Amino acid sequence: MNFIYPRSPEIIFGRGSIRNLPDKVKALGIDQVFVVSDKGIRKAGITDKLIALLQEANIKVNLFEEIEKEPTAMNIEEAKKELKASGAKMVIGLGGGSALDVSKAVALLATNEGDILSYVGVEKFKKEGLPLIAIPTTAGTGSEVTRFIVFIGPEVKTKLVIVSQLAIPKCAILDPELTITLPPKVTAATGMDALTHAIESYVNVSSNYLSESLSMKAIQLIAKSLRKAVARGSNIEAREEMLAASLLAGLAFNSTRLGIVHAMSQPAGGHFDIPHGISNAILLPYVMEYNLIGNIERYIDIAVAFGEKIDGLSPMEAAMRSVKAVRDLMRDIGITEKLGDFGVREEDLEMLASEAMESGNILVNPRFPSKEDIIEIYKKAL
Secondary structure: OOOOOOOEEEEEEEEOOHHHHHHHHOOOOEEEEEEOOOOOHHHHOOHHHHHHHHOOOOOEEEEEEOOOOEEEEHHHHHHHHHHHHOOOOEEEEEHHHHHHHHHHOOOHHHOOOOOOHHHHHEOOOOOOOOOEEEEEOOOOOOHOOOOEEEEOOOOOOEEEEEEEEEOOOOEEEEEEHHHHHHHHHHHHHHHHHHHHHHHHHHHOOOHHHHHHHHHHHHHHHHHHHHHHHHHOOOHHHHHHHHHHHHEEEEEHHHHOOOOHHHHHHHHHHHHHHHHHHHHHHHHHHHHHHHHHOOHHHHHHHHHHHHOOOOOOOOOOOOOHHHHHHHHHHHHHHHOOOOOHHOOOHHHHHHHHHHHOOHHHHHHOOOOOOOHHHHHHHHHHOO
């Protein structure tokens, strides 16, 4: 087995770890920062807490919190202009995947000419960006440790992806106390996003000795703690384990990429405004069923990680228990939606499948799909 593992940021994890932020800024000789967040984070009281920490250390804060639910190219350009006008020399991303992706984009655009659309694709940035500290407030995307930036293009509602080693933040601060105020529905959706990352990384053809241990541990933590985190948001142990799971899954797929759940969910989410975690969750069990024959042994591992009893079962029957386990989890945490609930119709599937087939995640899926296969999976999820 040959593999190259991407660099990762310095990772500071634990309850109250947000208090390390001023020292990390000061260590670089910086006294002015540009914080990218959203208004929901402010309503939760997190933004004001972060600003107070920085101001107490005599660090000037410039705040951009006009982040859309799914960031667009225009949203990124607006943030870039405000960053330039501020004169700040460091970016801090605070929030879920949208805020973190915008913060990664503007940190790079501050030192690289052109607009964000110029860099869609793989390794097109040439210069290091401004120093970036990423602080997730959800347990799902893993964006705080990855080389990916995802946003919606200006002309068609499809998601565009930038892959760059230079997008990986300098530091990631993961404080489970910042996730306690997440509502149950968001906790469920982001948790399923993390599970999808872990499962797709674990079973795909790029899985390696490092990634498989990270992704399996993430699966085990999610199987243990997602229900608890949804049931009682103040359960700090469950919140901590879910944040750890999201981190581990991010570190795993940063090396391996993902699979056809993400290839399919990105166009569906972009065109029909489906929250990313929900679109992943809807598609995950159907994709797992399709993929089983491509990596039966790994799906058996997943079933065991969820506590499924497989004694006396054939390999395929045992692997199918992984699909049952995921469906049971979705039922318990209240994710019952189908694609049709968001307006997706059968006549849309040709277009969605065409866009899905353009994803780089197709190439690493454990079973190589045809466009017709993708359409059939979409049909099952309607």
